[in-house]
Amino acid sequence: MERDEKLRPATSYTSTSLHEAVKLRRDEKDTIGVQSVPEFFREACQKYAQLPALVWEQSAEQQDWITLSYADYEKRVEQAALMMLHVGLEERSSLAVLAFNCPEWFFAELGALRAGGVVAGIYPSNSAEACYHALVTSDATVCVVDDDKQMAKLRAIKHRLPRLKAVIQLHGPYESFVNQEPDYFSWQQLTQTLETLDTDQLQQELERRERGIYANDCAMLIFTSGTVGMPKAVMLTHDSVVYDTKIVSATMENTVLGAERLVSYLPLSHIAAQIFDIFVAMSHGGCVYFADKDALKGTLVRSFLKAKPTRMFGVPRVFEKFQERLVAAEAKAKPYSRLLLSKAREVVAQHQLAIIAGEKVSLYAQAKYWLATLIVRPIRQMLGLELCKSFLTGGAPVSPELKQFFLGLDMPLADVYGMSETGGAITLNESITNLYSSGAPILGTEVKIDKPDVNGQGEILMRGRNNFMGYLGEPAKTEEAITPDGWLHSGDVGYLDTHGNVVISGRLKELIITAGGENIPPVHIEELIKHELPCVSNALLVGDHRKYLTVLLALKTKSDASTGLPLDQLREETIEWLNELGLQQTLLSELLNIPADLQLPSDANALAAALEINAEPKLLEALEAGIKRANKNAISKAQCVQKFALLPHEFTLATGELGPTLKIRRNIVHTKYGPLIDRLYK
Structure with a gap:
């Protein structure tokens, strides 16, 4: 039931056009208000104005770290919004971002959304041809690229992109045509140019565009993995992003406003990084540290040691890499040390399993656990994770062995299940009650099993306010994905246990x-x-x-x-x-x-x-x-x-x-x- 005035008139719950809004799937029990992303961002910046928002390393050689407050964060985003208008970002067109995680990613995204645009992330590992597909599909009028390597991809295809008005490079080195030829800019030069311009007209245009932003408009495009055919562009409304953020934030335990820290290192082209890094962080007045480009090649721990994160989200392969590193280090230890660590891990794992099972733990068992944690704690310190309160993982299956390994390090892995088409998480198993499931659906999300077999297994379907609008320009595929009454086909096979937990056993396409x-x-x-x-x-x-x-x-x-x-x-x-x-x-x-x-x-x-x-x-x-x-x-x-x-x-x-x-x-x-x-x- 659409009760808010700040909604664009709509006749359908789905759309495949950037110029159409959709109805929101709400009922009388739904108490979460409707907001656009710019409204949500402004509210956070005003609430947490003096708190640190973003931290990044300007120079690895000098270890020069920069901290930005929420008040300054808001100013940088406004500057980026004016920049987007200056170079020609059109309303209801996309800003494409082809870059590794960095503060400018955040500024450009939130600035483009303030300017009435849509954000489309492109994986830096994409080929030039895959970038072309993303730019054409997303109707991009501006593209932000990371460095000269990514600029080379755009240089090779730009003549085939008549809608693309500007390419902005974030980091050097720069080829000679940047800032010299029309349509090619450096972020730094554009920033300096804006400081010399009379921006009154741009400011008026920005205000006009902001008045025309509605929560049920498309805000973001997330490209699917494209394992079969070219990637599809998943359309998410402002409301989907904000709603999922608020639900996830409310589901997370022991959060402390203004004191949460996390490290941004997973690709921002993916919905998980978008929700956790950008939006959940600001909902808590949290501080985001940026890892360097080699984070997934081995430097992530260096960023953790600097940030001391209180929350961590990682795909299973990230935790597997940690496990491999720790096993290799343990192999070099003296036999007595290895035996002591093995016994300590066993005690810690037993304690965690007892907690998960809801058992009452005796004082003797608690004392054993406390002594064992003194032995395993240095491992968490070595990883920079001694202050981390939750370890979230999703995006791929997690083996029982991996979960058992980290239980022994006092780092229980909490499953998160979701997909681009659900606007983020639909389960967040932070209150772990078992090691086999992804937990129960979060508030506001319905889950059911389609055509269950004799064992109760079938395709997992979900329905909620955070479901996507449709696949951009693909009405037939959108119709295949969403039933007329709003159920989204996940493509995942699984079942619901007796407690309502979602248990995933595989992918339909992988069967x-x-x-x-x-x-x-x-x-x-x-x-x-x-x-x-x-x-x-x-x-x-x-x-x-x-x-x-x-x-x-x-x-x-x-x-x-x-x-x-x-x-x-x-x-x-x-x-x-x-x-x-x-x-x-x-x-x-x-x-x-x-x-x-x-x-x-x-x-x-x-x-x-x-x-x-x-x-x-x-x-x-x-x-x-x-x-x-x-x-x-x-x-x-x-x-x-x-x-x-x-x-x-x-x-x-x-x-x-x-x-x-x-x-x-x-x-x-x-x-x-x-x-x-x-x-x-x-």
Whole structure:
């Protein structure tokens, strides 16, 4: 029921146009007011004016950190809004941002929204052609790019973008055409130009545009991963973003206004980073620290040590990287220290499991737990996470082993489930009651299971005020995604337990349907294999329309901190596992008997190496034994893996098997290693 005056007239709950508003799905119990993003931002800045809002490092060499208050944050956003008007951002057109997380990302986004625009993030890892698709789809009239590398992509495609009026580069080095040729600017130069202009007319235009912003207008475009076809642009209203922010903020426990800190490092092109980094942070008067570009390549801990975050959100792969680092460090410790740490982790994990189960903990158990935390606390301090109150994870399945590992470090991982199309989270399991589910739906979100099977499993559907408007320019796909009565098809398979918790078992699109018609969720089987084989970094199940299942395995190796490329050196835990087999190799190429230069960087080289692998017999026997052990836990004979093949390197962003949010791009792996897969079925 639309009760607020600040809503644009609308006739439908869905739209695929930037120029149409939508009805909001509300009822009489819904007490959360309607706000546009600029209204929400202004309210936060006025409420927390003197508190620190943003902190970033201006110079890594001098370790020169800059802190911006909320009052100054508001001024910077207004300056960015005037800048957008100056270079030609049109109403109801998009500002595209092709950059790593930085303060200017926030300024540009919030400024464009004040100027009546729409924000569209583009992953920096995108090719020039993928950038072109995003710019055309989003109807971008201005694009902000990170550096000269991203500017080169725009330079190559701009002649095909007649609507694109300006490209603004944030950071140097700059090519000679920037600030010299029309339509190419540096952020710094534009800032200086604005200071010399009479901005009265721009200010009047900004005020006019702000009066025309409605909460049920489109505010943001989030591009889907595009694993099948080109990415779709998910349209989110101002209300969807603000509503989900307020619900998530209210769901989070033990928040202290003005005292929350977090580190922005996951791509802002993704809905999770948008909600947590930009909006949830400001709802608490929190302070956001910016990590550097190499955060996911190994420098994230440096940012944590500076920020001492009170909240952390990470995709499972981030926590896996932490685990690998800690296991490697532990392997170098003295035997007595390793034994002591192992016992302490066991005590801490038992205490956490008792709390999760709602058991009453005795004074003796509490004392043991307190003593054990004295031993594990230095590990949290080493990561810069000693003050962190919640560790949130989502975006991909989390293995039980990973959850158990971090329980032992007094860092229970709380599941968050959501998607771009829901405007962010629909569950936030911070009050952990079990380790198998994503928790109950947050306030205002309905969840049901579509066409459940005999075990109650089916596609997860959700409905709520935060659901998206539609896919921009794609009415048919929008109609497929949202039912006439507002239920969104998630594409995820799962069930609701007896307590109403959402339990996810896989993706519809990832389901393997064998030649015998058996439906098989691959993630469960992959996790079983990785549990039995701690040397394996990646396991990818294959078997769609095939007679039996096979799996591709990549062993754990080190990676280059600067490029993110996998190296030939095996990780310590892999070497330790091999030593138990009587194998002494420390290089993957030696273990697999392939030339080291065949591994990287091209797909052709990787495939050639994979086809030439002639691994040590003891290794092959141990891998086969591990798969057989995993098969014993399979639900049915059809879910048993019959054959496997080794790959010449881990899955990484740099080599293309992982997407920007570190999910495996299964179709990419299938294509890359097609001939190797075919060989498994001969």
